[in-house]
Structures are given as C-alpha cells and as structure tokens.
C-alpha cells in the first residue's frame with residue numbers, strides 16, 4: 001500500500017542517515033523513533049475495523065497502540081522471555 005510504503009521509505013532513509021533509534025513494521029503498523037526524540041511516529045491500519053491513522057506520541061515502552069475508532073489493540077510490543085536461556089550458558 002502506497003500510504004504505508006512512503007512511510008517505510010522515509011523511516012529507511014532516516015535509518016541510513018543514522019537518525020533512528022527504533023523501527024518496527026508489521027502487517028498492520030509501521031513505527032519509528034528518531035534519536036533525541038521522545039515521541040514515536042506510527043502509521044496503522046486497524047485489523048478490526050480498517051481505520052487508518054497516524055500518530056506522533058510519547059508512548060513509552062512497551063509500545064501499545066489502540067485504534068482511535070474502535071479502541072481495539074492494533075499493535076503491541078512483544079516482550080521476549082529470557083527464562084531458560086541462562087542454564088545453557
């Protein structure tokens with residue numbers, strides 16, 4: 001989708017310039033955070049109602065984005081569990 005592609009391209013260009021500290025893309029969202037900026041840029045297409053929106057907010061980690069129309073979760077950071085790995089090392 002062009003609307004998404006443009007956003008991802010912009011994120012990629014900023015990334016090449018070393019201006020980005022976080023990038024996340026998925027089937028329903030695309031997000032990035034510039035260095036020295038507390039806010040993150042997010043574009044999403046709600047998988048529940050199809051609503052499209054753009055955010056520029058200070059979300060804080062772990063990131064969680066809700067659809068502004070139906071209030072359902074569009075994107076949530078998956079926190080990796082590190083349990084069980086220590087024993088092997």
Ligand SMILES: [Zn+2]
Pocket residue numbers: 046047048049050051067068069070071072
């Ligand atoms: Zn929705």
